[in-house]
Amino acid sequence: MTIPAGWQVDIGLEIHAQLKTTSKIFSGASTQFGQLPNSQASVIDLGMPGVLPAVNGVVFEKAVRFGLGVGGRINRESRFDRKNYFYPDLPKGYQITQMDQPIVVGGSVTIDLPDGSTKLIALTRAHLEEDAGKSIHDRKPNYTGIDLNRAGTPLLEIVSEPQLKSPEEAVSYARVIHQLLTYLEICDGNMAEGSLRFDANVSVRRINDEALGVRSEIKNLNSFRFLDQAINFEISRQVETLNAGETLSQDTRLFDPDQLETRPMRSKETATDYRYFPEPDLLPVVLSERYIDEINKEMPELPQVRTQRYHSAFALPLADAQLLAQDRRLADFFDETVAKTQTPKTTANWIKGDLLARLNEASLTIAESPVTSEQLAELITMVDQDTISGKIAKDVFGALWEGRTTSASAYVHEHQLEQVSDQSALEPLIASLLKEHPKQADDLKAGKDKLMGFFVGKVMQATQGKANPKQVNDLIRGKIDQR
């Protein structure tokens, strides 16, 4: 969108990411999505009298991985707090979260701007908390159903500084965080299942105003498109209100994707005083240097760093580098293959060409690819070493994909597909072809270079494509020159 002239926009995002764990943050109940309502709510998730939370240690590892990924500070001692409010899908009447001492402080990510430049966005913090259940209002008239399967699902809430200046920047930032979370296997990134949800804090101010404007918080946006639409609407609404000489009040809003507008939540749903205090049922979270070091050692190369490496060290075009680095498994596959072929460019072409095309066609992910990196590397190496022609290689790839063979070399050998590079085998063939087509041979000698293709084609035909085209070319040229 274009920001209305004379105005600037400040956006900060709070991103709630469900952590990819098998059990909940404070109970052993499963976090699996889409199960029968309330079939995955333990007595702890139900907030029964006398029950206590016990933290699932996996969540710390994931939070630390995120903190390291964004270059934030990992608090050696963090703490859980209670956030108090009444709502039927919040069983205890408080949410266990982290207020004063979050596990991650600061950090930043780089986003790409439409003009090709980049921008650093600072993070305020990231903290651990439990998800609430779901209120279901549309099943039975006049009743609200409560499903507590989601209650207690671990969340990492990632808070940015209000440094995003447009809906595009906000979406770009949200995508970078999404990529990082999935890359680091912190979150499955499944937007349709609510694994990632956004709250957008939006305010506008006149170009020369120093202070931030009055903000609205748009809650619970669950797609990049809604994020974009909600912010767009909100900017127009706020600017129109101010242009009309009215004032804005700080409020909390919901986005209606049908009407494409945001509306204030009823004040009942927006408690103003959460009465935070330290959670007495849990001890402070103390992380040792060694624990953090161990996680650091296991950190993969991050997507943006990887893109740079592919672009500069491998000399891949930026678009190709980005394509290969965007998905961790794909990038791993590429790296594994290159390690064997030593030819990054050819390997990149094979992966983004034949392999991705086949995967897309079959709706498979790279992890499900029937062709392994070893198999592909062997195939590429055979081309590089002129053992087979590029054309034959495509057929061999097809055989590997369809499972007709498990090894390129075995297949080539079995079907005698090796390039014929044996000069003594090719020379008589070329000699007889020139004899059979004297006119064309004379014309070629006279400078009709097009006819080279004619003869090469004949040789390839006679050798069923197994001749090395370059070698054939050289041999024909030699014979012609001798005429």
Place this chain on the structure above:
Amino acid sequence: MTRPFSSLSQLQSQLKDRSISATELTQLYLDRIEQLNPILNCYITVDEEHALERARAADQQLARGSGGPLTGLPISQKDIFCIKDTTTTAGSKMLANFRPPYSATCSTKLEQAGAITLGKTNMDEFAMGSSNETSFFGPVKNPWDLLRIPGGSSGGSAAAVAAGLCAASTGTDTGGSIRQPAAMCGLTGLKPTYGRISRWGMIAFASSLDQAGPMTRTAQDAALLLEHMAGYDPRDATSLDEPIPKYSQELSQPLSGLKIGVCRQFFSEGLDNAVETVIREAFKIFEQLGATLVDIELPNTPLSVSAYYVIAPAECSANLSRYDGVRFGHRCSDPKDLQDLYQRSRGEGFGNEVKKRILVGTFALSAGYYDAFYRRAQQVRRLIKNDFVEAFDHVDLIIGPTAPTPAFKIGEKVDNPVDMYLQDIFTISANLAGLPAMSIPAGQVEGLPVGLQLIGNYLQEGTLLRAGHQFQQATDWHQLTPDIEL
């Protein structure tokens, strides 16, 4: 000593030599409950069938010479401990029909060791009270004087043991709720170090202060029960992963060389003169047993009650939010909307004392008041703890009165909350500091028991129990029983 007033250790040997069967013993207590509970009101739930079934199983084990250390011993449990499929009310209308699908860790441990649970005892609603008058199920009478309160909040447990309606009981202590009723009913009551006993399944009042413990006739019995209640529990993050000493085997070590601190702040205004005389007499016994008395100061201890009445209500205001009428507990009839459901369910389900504390706690945590109240109270708590840490560099135990007065009359203090809250003036600091503390009978004033409080260093329950046991070898206050025979 007549049988219903026998100690656990006496009953243990009688069960072993088969001079009485577990079934006979259980039936004896059940008969007394039937006769006396209508007068005392110390039980909320009695599960006769379950108790007799367990007794018969115990007899089979005893006949084979097998069974656990507590096999066949009939006890009661405060109705704050969840016991699977057994009504667990916490003394509240809110939970009058609540049957948990799980059991408190310490209740399970006691049963696994062989104890037989006769029933669940009356208590102040959600353990909020010092007189047992806030229970939805009515006040409990003190067996020593039926016009008087038994103390609280574990008043039902105290009255049940004192009147011989069980051999021992369990309690919880947030600000003195084991020790003060033990003192007022002439019992031994131990609040262990915070974290010594798992809080899993124990209905929360104030999580950072709540601690379960035994209520028994003797220190020896308390040692026996503690051995089977204590221990790390992965389901309670605040439980301590520390070995459990064999408390029972260390009781006879002499007290010579033991340094006992006497704190001036525990002899403050409000302490009844006659109680003070009893306590000072008790000091002499410890000197005769070889201990040395040392004067110490705990300068911040007088701030305990103020700090406590911010921290405990603040925690309870959150802990009790789960009683909203949505999933379990009392639900108002025909709510017209969500707000109505909340307001009437909670309004009808909670009694006045509980509501008062929820309001106080909500206020103390509110924006703009948090620093002045909650944060300040936590700072005071730290100072109180530091005083103790300093003191325990010089002494092994600290002794003083458990409560400022003997049991008062039912109704006497209900309209005077400050007076009521001052009942816990000597006990609260041990909760704020997380220290183990115990009350033992040390004398009487006009026929009413008086308790002596011993406070120990972290995890030094053994020292408390040893000092209590030796004191009980030298005195017979713990053997007195109220005149409440059939």
